[in-house]
Amino acid sequence: MVLVMLFGSPVTHAVDVITNISADTASITTTQLRRIYSMRQVKWANGVPITIFVLSSTNTTHQKFCKETLRLFPYQLDRIWNKLTFSGMGVAPTIVSSEKELIKAVKSTTGAIGYIENIDEVSDVNLLKIDG
Amino acid sequence: MLTCLKLMDKLNCKLLCWLGLITFNSLAQDNHSAEPFKIHGFVAQGVIDVDGSNFVNNDGDISLELTEIGLNTSYKFADDFRFAAQAVYLNGGNRYNEGLRVDYFLMDWNAYSSEKWQANLFVGRIKNTHWLHSSTRDIPFARPSIVLPQGAYFDGFRDIAVGGDGAALKLTYNNDEYGEFDFNFSRGKSPINSDDAEVILSQLAQGEIEHDLDSQASVYWRPVFSQWKFGLTLLDSEFNYEGETLDFFVDGRFVFQFYTMNAMYEGEEWEFTTELLQTRFLTEGFYAPQFHQDNLGQGGSFQARYKVDQKLTLISRYDLFYADKDDKKGQELEKRNYGTIPSYFGYQHDAMLGFSYDFSDNFRVNAEYHWVEGAARLNPIVLPNPLVNNQERWKLWAVQLMYWF
Numbered sequence: 001m002v003l004v005m006l007f008g009s010p011v012t013h014a015v016d017v018i019t020n021i022s023a024d025t026a027s028i029t030t031t032q033l034r035r036i037y038s039m040r041q042v043k044w045a046n047g048v049p050i051t052i053f054v055l056s057s058t059n060t061t062h063q064k065f066c067k068e069t070l071r072l073f074p075y076q077l078d079r080i081w082n083k084l085t086f087s088g089m090g091v092a093p094t095i096v097s098s099e100k101e102l103i104k105a106v107k108s109t110t111g112a113i114g115y116i117e118n119i120d121e122v123s124d125v126n127l128l129k130i131d132g
Numbered sequence: 133m134l135t136c137l138k139l140m141d142k143l144n145c146k147l148l149c150w151l152g153l154i155t156f157n158s159l160a161q162d163n164h165s166a167e168p169f170k171i172h173g174f175v176a177q178g179v180i181d182v183d184g185s186n187f188v189n190n191d192g193d194i195s196l197e198l199t200e201i202g203l204n205t206s207y208k209f210a211d212d213f214r215f216a217a218q219a220v221y222l223n224g225g226n227r228y229n230e231g232l233r234v235d236y237f238l239m240d241w242n243a244y245s246s247e248k249w250q251a252n253l254f255v256g257r258i259k260n261t262h263w264l265h266s267s268t269r270d271i272p273f274a275r276p277s278i279v280l281p282q283g284a285y286f287d288g289f290r291d292i293a294v295g296g297d298g299a300a301l302k303l304t305y306n307n308d309e310y311g312e313f314d315f316n317f318s319r320g321k322s323p324i325n326s327d328d329a330e331v332i333l334s335q336l337a338q339g340e341i342e343h344d345l346d347s348q349a350s351v352y353w354r355p356v357f358s359q360w361k362f363g364l365t366l367l368d369s370e371f372n373y374e375g376e377t378l379d380f381f382v383d384g385r386f387v388f389q390f391y392t393m394n395a396m397y398e399g400e401e402w403e404f405t406t407e408l409l410q411t412r413f414l415t416e417g418f419y420a421p422q423f424h425q426d427n428l429g430q431g432g433s434f435q436a437r438y439k440v441d442q443k444l445t446l447i448s449r450y451d452l453f454y455a456d457k458d459d460k461k462g463q464e465l466e467k468r469n470y471g472t473i474p475s476y477f478g479y480q481h482d483a484m485l486g487f488s489y490d491f492s493d494n495f496r497v498n499a500e501y502h503w504v505e506g507a508a509r510l511n512p513i514v515l516p517n518p519l520v521n522n523q524e525r526w527k528l529w530a531v532q533l534m535y536w537f
Contacts, residue, residue: 029308031306031308031356031357032247035247035306035312038312040250040304040306040312041245041247041250041306042242042245042250043245043246045247049211056493057493058442058493071357073398073399073400075398075439076398079274082268082271082273082274083261083267083268083274085170085172085204085206086172086174086202086204086218086267086268086271086274087236087259087261087267087268088204088206088216088217088218088235088236088238088240088254088258088259089240089252089254089259089261089267089302090240091170091206091208091214
Protein backbone atom coordinates (compact mmCIF):
# COMPACT_ATOMS: atom_id res chain seq x y z
CA MET A 1 0.00 0.00 0.00
CA VAL A 2 1.38 3.37 -0.98
CA LEU A 3 0.75 5.96 1.69
CA VAL A 4 1.42 9.58 0.88
CA MET A 5 1.64 12.33 3.51
CA LEU A 6 1.07 15.77 2.08
CA PHE A 7 3.11 18.47 3.75
CA GLY A 8 2.13 22.07 4.23
CA SER A 9 0.57 24.33 6.77
CA PRO A 10 -3.07 23.66 7.59
CA VAL A 11 -3.90 27.24 6.59
CA THR A 12 -2.11 27.61 3.23
CA HIS A 13 -2.06 24.27 1.47
CA ALA A 14 -0.51 23.94 -1.93
CA VAL A 15 -2.49 22.16 -4.60
CA ASP A 16 -1.02 18.72 -5.21
CA VAL A 17 -1.33 16.66 -8.34
CA ILE A 18 -2.21 13.00 -7.96
CA THR A 19 -2.54 10.18 -10.45
CA ASN A 20 -3.70 6.62 -10.50
CA ILE A 21 -0.76 4.27 -9.93
CA SER A 22 -1.12 2.96 -13.51
CA ALA A 23 0.17 6.31 -14.81
CA ASP A 24 3.62 5.12 -13.71
CA THR A 25 5.16 8.56 -13.36
CA ALA A 26 6.72 10.36 -10.41
CA SER A 27 7.12 13.86 -11.80
CA ILE A 28 5.56 16.15 -14.37
CA THR A 29 6.30 19.57 -15.86
CA THR A 30 3.90 22.52 -15.89
CA THR A 31 3.80 22.48 -19.70
CA GLN A 32 2.89 18.80 -19.65
CA LEU A 33 0.14 19.46 -17.10
CA ARG A 34 -1.21 22.27 -19.30
CA ARG A 35 -1.18 19.90 -22.28
CA ILE A 36 -3.11 17.28 -20.33
CA TYR A 37 -5.73 19.67 -18.94
CA SER A 38 -6.23 21.39 -22.29
CA MET A 39 -6.75 17.91 -23.80
CA ARG A 40 -3.68 18.12 -26.02
CA GLN A 41 -2.12 15.02 -24.52
CA VAL A 42 -4.50 12.11 -24.06
CA LYS A 43 -2.14 9.26 -23.15
CA TRP A 44 0.64 8.76 -20.61
CA ALA A 45 4.14 7.91 -21.83
CA ASN A 46 3.37 4.22 -21.18
CA GLY A 47 0.35 4.39 -23.53
CA VAL A 48 -2.34 4.35 -20.84
CA PRO A 49 -5.23 6.73 -21.75
CA ILE A 50 -5.51 9.73 -19.42
CA THR A 51 -8.79 10.34 -17.59
CA ILE A 52 -9.10 13.77 -15.99
CA PHE A 53 -11.14 14.56 -12.90
CA VAL A 54 -11.77 18.16 -11.90
CA LEU A 55 -13.79 20.15 -9.39
CA SER A 56 -16.32 22.70 -10.66
CA SER A 57 -14.88 25.88 -12.15
CA THR A 58 -16.15 27.99 -9.24
CA ASN A 59 -14.44 25.77 -6.64
CA THR A 60 -11.53 27.61 -4.98
CA THR A 61 -9.17 24.61 -5.22
CA HIS A 62 -9.87 24.38 -8.96
CA GLN A 63 -9.24 28.10 -9.36
CA LYS A 64 -6.00 27.90 -7.39
CA PHE A 65 -4.85 24.89 -9.42
CA CYS A 66 -5.60 26.67 -12.70
CA LYS A 67 -3.94 29.94 -11.80
CA GLU A 68 -0.97 28.79 -9.73
CA THR A 69 -0.14 25.39 -11.18
CA LEU A 70 -1.31 25.57 -14.79
CA ARG A 71 -0.92 29.36 -15.09
CA LEU A 72 -4.28 29.46 -16.90
CA PHE A 73 -7.55 31.07 -15.87
CA PRO A 74 -10.48 28.74 -15.18
CA TYR A 75 -12.55 30.31 -17.97
CA GLN A 76 -9.82 29.40 -20.50
CA LEU A 77 -10.16 25.72 -19.63
CA ASP A 78 -13.98 25.98 -19.64
CA ARG A 79 -13.77 27.47 -23.12
CA ILE A 80 -11.55 24.66 -24.43
CA TRP A 81 -13.73 21.96 -22.84
CA ASN A 82 -17.02 23.48 -24.03
CA LYS A 83 -15.68 23.80 -27.55
CA LEU A 84 -14.64 20.13 -27.58
CA THR A 85 -17.87 18.89 -25.99
CA PHE A 86 -20.29 20.85 -28.16
CA SER A 87 -18.46 20.44 -31.47
CA GLY A 88 -18.04 16.67 -31.07
CA MET A 89 -14.28 17.00 -31.37
CA GLY A 90 -13.44 15.73 -27.91
CA VAL A 91 -14.51 14.89 -24.40
CA ALA A 92 -14.27 17.26 -21.44
CA PRO A 93 -12.95 16.14 -18.04
CA THR A 94 -15.32 14.60 -15.55
CA ILE A 95 -16.49 17.02 -12.85
CA VAL A 96 -16.73 15.65 -9.32
CA SER A 97 -18.32 17.38 -6.36
CA SER A 98 -15.59 17.16 -3.68
CA GLU A 99 -11.94 16.41 -3.15
CA LYS A 100 -12.85 13.17 -1.39
CA GLU A 101 -14.82 12.06 -4.43
CA LEU A 102 -11.95 13.12 -6.66
CA ILE A 103 -9.45 10.98 -4.74
CA LYS A 104 -11.84 8.03 -4.90
CA ALA A 105 -12.24 8.48 -8.66
CA VAL A 106 -8.48 8.78 -9.26
CA LYS A 107 -7.78 5.68 -7.18
CA SER A 108 -10.31 3.58 -9.02
CA THR A 109 -9.78 4.78 -12.61
CA THR A 110 -6.86 3.56 -14.70
CA GLY A 111 -4.78 6.46 -16.03
CA ALA A 112 -6.63 9.05 -13.92
CA ILE A 113 -5.24 12.42 -12.86
CA GLY A 114 -6.58 14.99 -10.41
CA TYR A 115 -5.58 17.49 -7.77
CA ILE A 116 -6.17 18.02 -4.07
CA GLU A 117 -5.57 20.82 -1.62
CA ASN A 118 -7.35 20.26 1.65
CA ILE A 119 -6.64 16.62 2.36
CA ASP A 120 -3.51 15.78 4.31
CA GLU A 121 -3.24 12.09 3.71
CA VAL A 122 -3.97 9.91 0.71
CA SER A 123 -3.04 6.36 -0.11
CA ASP A 124 -2.87 4.22 -3.24
CA VAL A 125 -2.17 7.13 -5.60
CA ASN A 126 0.96 8.75 -7.06
CA LEU A 127 1.74 12.21 -5.74
CA LEU A 128 3.53 13.95 -8.60
CA LYS A 129 6.49 16.26 -8.17
CA ILE A 130 6.12 19.27 -10.47
CA ASP A 131 9.43 19.96 -12.25
CA GLY A 132 9.24 23.55 -13.45
CA MET B 133 -56.25 25.64 -40.51
CA LEU B 134 -52.90 25.04 -42.20
CA THR B 135 -51.31 27.79 -40.10
CA CYS B 136 -52.82 26.22 -37.00
CA LEU B 137 -51.37 22.81 -37.90
CA LYS B 138 -47.96 24.34 -38.59
CA LEU B 139 -48.08 26.08 -35.19
CA MET B 140 -49.00 22.78 -33.52
CA ASP B 141 -46.05 21.12 -35.27
CA LYS B 142 -43.71 23.82 -33.99
CA LEU B 143 -45.07 23.55 -30.47
CA ASN B 144 -44.80 19.75 -30.52
CA CYS B 145 -41.23 19.96 -31.73
CA LYS B 146 -40.34 22.41 -28.96
CA LEU B 147 -42.18 20.31 -26.37
CA LEU B 148 -40.38 17.15 -27.45
CA CYS B 149 -37.04 18.94 -27.21
CA TRP B 150 -37.86 20.14 -23.69
CA LEU B 151 -39.01 16.68 -22.56
CA GLY B 152 -35.91 15.10 -24.05
CA LEU B 153 -33.70 17.59 -22.25
CA ILE B 154 -35.37 17.06 -18.89
CA THR B 155 -34.95 13.28 -19.22
CA PHE B 156 -31.34 13.43 -20.37
CA ASN B 157 -30.45 16.10 -17.83
CA SER B 158 -31.41 13.73 -15.02
CA LEU B 159 -29.33 11.01 -16.68
CA ALA B 160 -26.41 13.40 -17.00
CA GLN B 161 -26.58 14.25 -13.28
CA ASP B 162 -25.46 10.68 -12.64
CA ASN B 163 -22.80 11.02 -15.30
CA HIS B 164 -20.01 12.26 -13.05
CA SER B 165 -17.91 9.20 -13.56
CA ALA B 166 -15.38 8.26 -16.17
CA GLU B 167 -17.94 6.16 -17.99
CA PRO B 168 -17.40 6.06 -21.78
CA PHE B 169 -20.95 7.34 -22.36
CA LYS B 170 -21.48 11.09 -21.88
CA ILE B 171 -24.54 13.29 -22.31
CA HIS B 172 -24.58 17.08 -22.39
CA GLY B 173 -27.13 19.63 -23.43
CA PHE B 174 -28.40 23.16 -23.24
CA VAL B 175 -31.58 25.16 -23.46
CA ALA B 176 -31.90 28.89 -24.06
CA GLN B 177 -34.89 31.13 -24.53
CA GLY B 178 -34.76 34.81 -25.19
CA VAL B 179 -36.64 37.90 -26.19
CA ILE B 180 -35.46 39.95 -29.15
CA ASP B 181 -36.69 43.21 -30.58
CA VAL B 182 -35.48 44.70 -33.84
CA ASP B 183 -36.40 48.19 -34.89
CA GLY B 184 -35.88 49.02 -38.57
CA SER B 185 -35.00 45.76 -40.33
CA ASN B 186 -36.26 42.23 -41.00
CA PHE B 187 -33.33 40.67 -39.11
CA VAL B 188 -35.76 38.58 -37.02
CA ASN B 189 -39.23 39.26 -38.40
CA ASN B 190 -40.99 41.42 -40.97
CA ASP B 191 -43.49 43.12 -38.67
CA GLY B 192 -40.96 44.62 -36.22
CA ASP B 193 -42.80 43.23 -33.19
CA ILE B 194 -40.98 42.07 -30.08
CA SER B 195 -40.28 38.37 -30.61
CA LEU B 196 -39.66 35.13 -28.72
CA GLU B 197 -37.96 33.69 -31.79
CA LEU B 198 -34.72 33.22 -29.87
CA THR B 199 -34.82 29.57 -28.88
CA GLU B 200 -31.86 27.21 -28.89
CA ILE B 201 -32.03 23.68 -27.52
CA GLY B 202 -29.33 21.05 -27.96
CA LEU B 203 -28.48 17.58 -26.79
CA ASN B 204 -25.31 15.65 -27.47
CA THR B 205 -23.71 12.37 -26.65
CA SER B 206 -20.26 10.88 -26.86
CA TYR B 207 -19.51 7.18 -26.60
CA LYS B 208 -15.95 5.89 -26.42
CA PHE B 209 -16.16 2.28 -27.54
CA ALA B 210 -12.41 1.59 -27.78
CA ASP B 211 -9.24 3.32 -26.58
CA ASP B 212 -8.83 5.21 -29.85
CA PHE B 213 -12.38 5.29 -31.22
CA ARG B 214 -15.35 7.38 -30.23
CA PHE B 215 -18.80 8.16 -31.58
CA ALA B 216 -20.35 11.60 -31.06
CA ALA B 217 -23.62 13.21 -32.13
CA GLN B 218 -25.59 16.36 -31.42
CA ALA B 219 -29.09 17.47 -32.36
CA VAL B 220 -30.24 21.07 -32.03
CA TYR B 221 -33.56 22.83 -32.31
CA LEU B 222 -33.23 26.47 -33.39
CA ASN B 223 -35.74 29.23 -33.84
CA GLY B 224 -34.28 32.57 -34.86
CA GLY B 225 -37.05 33.98 -37.02
CA ASN B 226 -35.70 35.21 -40.36
CA ARG B 227 -32.11 34.58 -39.29
CA TYR B 228 -32.23 30.91 -40.32
CA ASN B 229 -34.75 28.15 -40.81
CA GLU B 230 -36.68 27.17 -37.72
CA GLY B 231 -36.45 23.48 -36.83
CA LEU B 232 -34.53 20.45 -35.68
CA ARG B 233 -31.09 19.68 -37.11
CA VAL B 234 -28.46 17.00 -36.72
CA ASP B 235 -25.50 19.22 -35.94
CA TYR B 236 -22.86 16.51 -36.00
CA PHE B 237 -22.83 12.73 -36.18
CA LEU B 238 -19.31 11.42 -36.40
CA MET B 239 -16.70 8.82 -35.68
CA ASP B 240 -13.49 10.05 -34.10
CA TRP B 241 -10.30 8.04 -34.56
CA ASN B 242 -7.33 9.06 -32.42
CA ALA B 243 -4.85 7.90 -35.06
CA TYR B 244 -1.67 8.99 -33.30
CA SER B 245 -0.91 10.20 -29.84
CA SER B 246 2.32 11.14 -28.13
CA GLU B 247 3.38 13.79 -25.65
CA LYS B 248 3.98 16.26 -28.47
CA TRP B 249 1.70 15.19 -31.30
CA GLN B 250 -1.89 14.17 -31.64
CA ALA B 251 -3.72 13.28 -34.84
CA ASN B 252 -7.48 12.75 -34.99
CA LEU B 253 -9.54 11.82 -38.01
CA PHE B 254 -13.27 12.59 -37.94
CA VAL B 255 -15.70 11.07 -40.45
CA GLY B 256 -19.43 11.77 -40.82
CA ARG B 257 -21.31 15.00 -40.29
CA ILE B 258 -18.70 17.34 -38.91
CA LYS B 259 -18.94 20.76 -37.35
CA ASN B 260 -16.84 23.60 -38.68
CA THR B 261 -14.19 24.19 -36.03
CA HIS B 262 -12.04 26.52 -38.12
CA TRP B 263 -13.19 30.03 -37.20
CA LEU B 264 -13.01 31.48 -33.71
CA HIS B 265 -16.69 30.90 -32.91
CA SER B 266 -17.83 28.61 -35.75
CA SER B 267 -18.23 25.49 -33.63
CA THR B 268 -19.98 27.31 -30.79
CA ARG B 269 -22.01 29.83 -32.80
CA ASP B 270 -25.31 28.40 -31.59
CA ILE B 271 -24.14 27.15 -28.21
CA PRO B 272 -25.54 30.07 -26.18
CA PHE B 273 -23.20 29.87 -23.17
CA ALA B 274 -20.05 29.18 -25.21
CA ARG B 275 -20.23 32.19 -27.53
CA PRO B 276 -19.47 35.76 -26.47
CA SER B 277 -22.88 37.30 -27.27
CA ILE B 278 -26.40 36.40 -28.38
CA VAL B 279 -25.89 37.81 -31.88
CA LEU B 280 -22.40 37.21 -33.27
CA PRO B 281 -20.62 39.62 -35.65
CA GLN B 282 -22.56 39.15 -38.86
CA GLY B 283 -19.58 39.94 -41.09
CA ALA B 284 -18.01 36.59 -40.28
CA TYR B 285 -20.95 34.72 -38.72
CA PHE B 286 -23.77 35.74 -41.04
CA ASP B 287 -26.81 33.85 -39.77
CA GLY B 288 -28.15 33.36 -43.31
CA PHE B 289 -25.14 31.14 -44.02
CA ARG B 290 -25.48 29.31 -40.68
CA ASP B 291 -26.54 25.95 -42.09
CA ILE B 292 -23.91 26.05 -44.81
CA ALA B 293 -21.11 27.34 -42.59
CA VAL B 294 -21.78 25.29 -39.47
CA GLY B 295 -20.42 22.09 -40.97
CA GLY B 296 -21.07 19.35 -43.48
CA ASP B 297 -20.89 15.70 -44.41
CA GLY B 298 -17.31 14.61 -45.03
CA ALA B 299 -14.07 14.22 -43.13
CA ALA B 300 -11.77 16.33 -41.01
CA LEU B 301 -8.22 15.95 -39.78
CA LYS B 302 -6.96 17.64 -36.65
CA LEU B 303 -3.28 17.74 -35.79
CA THR B 304 -1.99 19.27 -32.58
CA TYR B 305 1.68 19.87 -31.87
CA ASN B 306 3.18 21.00 -28.58
CA ASN B 307 6.63 22.49 -28.43
CA ASP B 308 8.15 23.53 -25.09
CA GLU B 309 10.00 26.39 -26.76
CA TYR B 310 7.58 27.67 -29.42
CA GLY B 311 4.20 26.84 -27.97
CA GLU B 312 1.05 25.06 -29.13
CA PHE B 313 0.07 24.59 -32.76
CA ASP B 314 -3.23 23.31 -34.18
CA PHE B 315 -3.66 22.34 -37.82
CA ASN B 316 -7.17 21.55 -39.10
CA PHE B 317 -8.28 20.38 -42.54
CA SER B 318 -11.75 19.41 -43.67
CA ARG B 319 -13.64 18.46 -46.82
CA GLY B 320 -17.40 18.30 -46.77
CA LYS B 321 -20.74 19.07 -48.26
CA SER B 322 -23.50 20.93 -46.42
CA PRO B 323 -27.03 19.59 -46.58
CA ILE B 324 -29.17 22.43 -48.00
CA ASN B 325 -32.92 22.23 -48.47
CA SER B 326 -35.32 24.37 -50.49
CA ASP B 327 -36.11 26.52 -47.42
CA ASP B 328 -32.42 27.47 -47.27
CA ALA B 329 -32.65 28.62 -50.89
CA GLU B 330 -35.50 30.93 -49.88
CA VAL B 331 -33.61 32.32 -46.89
CA ILE B 332 -30.34 32.94 -48.73
CA LEU B 333 -31.44 33.67 -52.30
CA SER B 334 -34.97 34.98 -52.43
CA GLN B 335 -38.52 33.88 -51.73
CA LEU B 336 -38.93 33.92 -55.50
CA ALA B 337 -36.36 31.15 -55.98
CA GLN B 338 -38.27 28.00 -56.95
CA GLY B 339 -35.25 25.83 -57.77
CA GLU B 340 -32.76 23.89 -55.71
CA ILE B 341 -29.36 25.00 -54.47
CA GLU B 342 -26.68 22.37 -54.08
CA HIS B 343 -23.39 22.60 -52.27
CA ASP B 344 -20.34 21.01 -53.91
CA LEU B 345 -17.55 19.68 -51.70
CA ASP B 346 -15.84 22.53 -49.88
CA SER B 347 -12.33 22.63 -48.49
CA GLN B 348 -11.38 24.33 -45.27
CA ALA B 349 -8.12 24.72 -43.40
CA SER B 350 -6.97 26.57 -40.31
CA VAL B 351 -3.86 27.04 -38.22
CA TYR B 352 -3.74 28.28 -34.63
CA TRP B 353 -0.72 29.16 -32.54
CA ARG B 354 -0.37 29.98 -28.87
CA PRO B 355 3.18 30.91 -27.78
CA VAL B 356 4.49 29.21 -24.62
CA PHE B 357 2.60 30.39 -21.52
CA SER B 358 1.18 33.27 -23.50
CA GLN B 359 -2.19 34.94 -23.03
CA TRP B 360 -2.30 35.43 -26.81
CA LYS B 361 -3.54 33.09 -29.49
CA PHE B 362 -3.39 33.67 -33.25
CA GLY B 363 -5.23 31.99 -36.09
CA LEU B 364 -5.52 31.84 -39.88
CA THR B 365 -8.43 30.17 -41.72
CA LEU B 366 -9.28 29.44 -45.35
CA LEU B 367 -12.52 28.28 -46.96
CA ASP B 368 -13.25 27.50 -50.59
CA SER B 369 -16.77 26.42 -51.55
CA GLU B 370 -19.04 26.27 -54.57
CA PHE B 371 -22.82 26.15 -54.96
CA ASN B 372 -24.98 25.42 -57.98
CA TYR B 373 -28.52 26.61 -58.47
CA GLU B 374 -30.81 24.61 -60.68
CA GLY B 375 -33.81 26.66 -61.76
CA GLU B 376 -37.32 25.27 -62.24
CA THR B 377 -39.21 25.53 -65.53
CA LEU B 378 -41.35 28.33 -64.11
CA ASP B 379 -38.77 30.23 -62.13
CA PHE B 380 -37.80 33.83 -61.67
CA PHE B 381 -34.14 32.73 -61.90
CA VAL B 382 -32.02 30.66 -64.28
CA ASP B 383 -29.33 28.08 -63.53
CA GLY B 384 -26.42 29.62 -61.70
CA ARG B 385 -23.12 29.02 -59.98
CA PHE B 386 -21.83 30.70 -56.83
CA VAL B 387 -18.26 30.53 -55.56
CA PHE B 388 -17.70 31.55 -51.97
CA GLN B 389 -14.20 31.93 -50.59
CA PHE B 390 -13.53 33.15 -47.11
CA TYR B 391 -10.23 33.98 -45.40
CA THR B 392 -9.85 35.15 -41.84
CA MET B 393 -7.08 36.00 -39.44
CA ASN B 394 -7.74 36.33 -35.77
CA ALA B 395 -6.02 37.20 -32.54
CA MET B 396 -7.22 36.69 -29.00
CA TYR B 397 -5.88 37.91 -25.68
CA GLU B 398 -7.16 36.11 -22.60
CA GLY B 399 -6.26 38.00 -19.43
CA GLU B 400 -7.59 37.57 -15.92
CA GLU B 401 -9.99 40.52 -16.21
CA TRP B 402 -9.68 41.71 -19.80
CA GLU B 403 -10.15 39.79 -23.00
CA PHE B 404 -9.59 41.19 -26.48
CA THR B 405 -10.56 39.50 -29.70
CA THR B 406 -10.24 40.53 -33.31
CA GLU B 407 -11.16 38.61 -36.42
CA LEU B 408 -10.41 40.13 -39.84
CA LEU B 409 -11.93 38.68 -42.97
CA GLN B 410 -11.84 38.83 -46.73
CA THR B 411 -14.51 37.12 -48.77
CA ARG B 412 -14.88 36.47 -52.49
CA PHE B 413 -18.37 35.99 -53.84
CA LEU B 414 -18.58 35.01 -57.51
CA THR B 415 -21.96 34.79 -59.20
CA GLU B 416 -22.36 33.32 -62.69
CA GLY B 417 -25.81 33.08 -64.26
CA PHE B 418 -28.74 32.94 -61.79
CA TYR B 419 -30.12 36.43 -62.63
CA ALA B 420 -29.56 35.94 -66.37
CA PRO B 421 -27.58 33.33 -68.36
CA GLN B 422 -24.69 35.72 -69.10
CA PHE B 423 -24.58 37.38 -65.68
CA HIS B 424 -21.12 37.53 -64.08
CA GLN B 425 -20.15 39.28 -60.86
CA ASP B 426 -17.00 38.81 -58.81
CA ASN B 427 -16.88 40.75 -55.52
CA LEU B 428 -14.23 40.88 -52.84
CA GLY B 429 -15.75 41.78 -49.52
CA GLN B 430 -13.87 42.77 -46.37
CA GLY B 431 -14.60 43.19 -42.73
CA GLY B 432 -13.52 42.66 -39.19
CA SER B 433 -14.67 42.75 -35.62
CA PHE B 434 -12.98 44.12 -32.52
CA GLN B 435 -14.24 42.93 -29.18
CA ALA B 436 -13.37 43.66 -25.56
CA ARG B 437 -14.70 41.83 -22.52
CA TYR B 438 -14.19 42.79 -18.91
CA LYS B 439 -14.83 40.44 -16.03
CA VAL B 440 -16.12 42.63 -13.21
CA ASP B 441 -16.21 39.63 -10.89
CA GLN B 442 -16.81 35.89 -11.14
CA LYS B 443 -20.43 36.43 -12.14
CA LEU B 444 -20.61 39.59 -14.21
CA THR B 445 -18.89 40.15 -17.58
CA LEU B 446 -19.26 43.27 -19.71
CA ILE B 447 -18.81 43.14 -23.47
CA SER B 448 -18.38 45.70 -26.22
CA ARG B 449 -17.78 45.05 -29.92
CA TYR B 450 -17.59 46.85 -33.22
CA ASP B 451 -18.12 44.87 -36.39
CA LEU B 452 -17.54 46.21 -39.91
CA PHE B 453 -18.48 44.55 -43.17
CA TYR B 454 -18.22 45.73 -46.78
CA ALA B 455 -19.81 43.49 -49.43
CA ASP B 456 -17.43 44.91 -52.06
CA LYS B 457 -14.14 46.40 -50.90
CA ASP B 458 -14.04 48.58 -54.03
CA ASP B 459 -17.50 49.96 -53.35
CA LYS B 460 -17.48 50.59 -49.60
CA LYS B 461 -20.33 53.09 -49.72
CA GLY B 462 -22.46 50.91 -52.00
CA GLN B 463 -22.88 53.63 -54.63
CA GLU B 464 -21.91 51.32 -57.53
CA LEU B 465 -24.34 48.71 -56.21
CA GLU B 466 -27.18 51.24 -56.30
CA LYS B 467 -26.17 52.46 -59.78
CA ARG B 468 -25.86 48.92 -61.17
CA ASN B 469 -29.37 48.13 -59.97
CA TYR B 470 -30.87 51.37 -61.34
CA GLY B 471 -31.64 52.61 -57.86
CA THR B 472 -33.76 49.61 -56.89
CA ILE B 473 -31.23 48.49 -54.27
CA PRO B 474 -30.16 51.36 -51.98
CA SER B 475 -26.45 51.95 -51.38
CA TYR B 476 -26.68 50.88 -47.72
CA PHE B 477 -27.00 47.25 -48.88
CA GLY B 478 -23.28 47.52 -49.66
CA TYR B 479 -22.16 47.49 -46.00
CA GLN B 480 -23.19 46.66 -42.46
CA HIS B 481 -21.54 47.98 -39.32
CA ASP B 482 -22.65 47.03 -35.85
CA ALA B 483 -21.72 48.63 -32.52
CA MET B 484 -22.70 46.47 -29.55
CA LEU B 485 -22.79 46.73 -25.76
CA GLY B 486 -23.88 43.96 -23.45
CA PHE B 487 -23.32 41.90 -20.36
CA SER B 488 -23.63 38.36 -19.08
CA TYR B 489 -24.42 37.35 -15.52
CA ASP B 490 -23.89 33.86 -14.12
CA PHE B 491 -26.46 32.86 -11.51
CA SER B 492 -24.61 29.56 -11.01
CA ASP B 493 -22.15 27.21 -12.75
CA ASN B 494 -24.65 26.45 -15.50
CA PHE B 495 -27.33 29.14 -15.48
CA ARG B 496 -26.71 32.52 -17.15
CA VAL B 497 -28.45 35.54 -18.63
CA ASN B 498 -27.04 37.49 -21.58
CA ALA B 499 -28.31 40.92 -22.62
CA GLU B 500 -27.15 43.24 -25.39
CA TYR B 501 -27.97 46.24 -27.52
CA HIS B 502 -26.86 46.74 -31.12
CA TRP B 503 -26.74 49.91 -33.19
CA VAL B 504 -26.48 48.85 -36.83
CA GLU B 505 -25.80 50.85 -39.97
CA GLY B 506 -26.38 49.18 -43.34
CA ALA B 507 -28.14 46.07 -44.60
CA ALA B 508 -25.49 43.94 -46.35
CA ARG B 509 -26.01 41.04 -43.92
CA LEU B 510 -29.80 40.82 -43.99
CA ASN B 511 -31.61 37.91 -45.59
CA PRO B 512 -32.18 37.23 -48.40
CA ILE B 513 -28.64 38.20 -49.30
CA VAL B 514 -28.55 37.40 -53.01
CA LEU B 515 -31.71 39.31 -53.91
CA PRO B 516 -32.08 41.93 -51.17
CA ASN B 517 -35.46 43.13 -49.97
CA PRO B 518 -35.40 46.96 -49.79
CA LEU B 519 -39.17 47.14 -49.27
CA VAL B 520 -38.85 45.68 -45.78
CA ASN B 521 -35.32 46.86 -45.10
CA ASN B 522 -35.98 50.47 -45.95
CA GLN B 523 -33.81 52.07 -43.27
CA GLU B 524 -30.07 52.50 -43.26
CA ARG B 525 -29.86 52.59 -39.46
CA TRP B 526 -31.57 49.99 -37.31
CA LYS B 527 -31.33 48.74 -33.75
CA LEU B 528 -31.86 45.56 -31.82
CA TRP B 529 -31.86 44.44 -28.24
CA ALA B 530 -32.01 40.93 -26.89
CA VAL B 531 -32.09 39.15 -23.53
CA GLN B 532 -31.56 35.41 -23.32
CA LEU B 533 -31.64 33.00 -20.38
CA MET B 534 -29.64 29.82 -20.74
CA TYR B 535 -29.08 26.59 -18.86
CA TRP B 536 -26.63 23.84 -19.71
CA PHE B 537 -25.41 20.53 -18.32
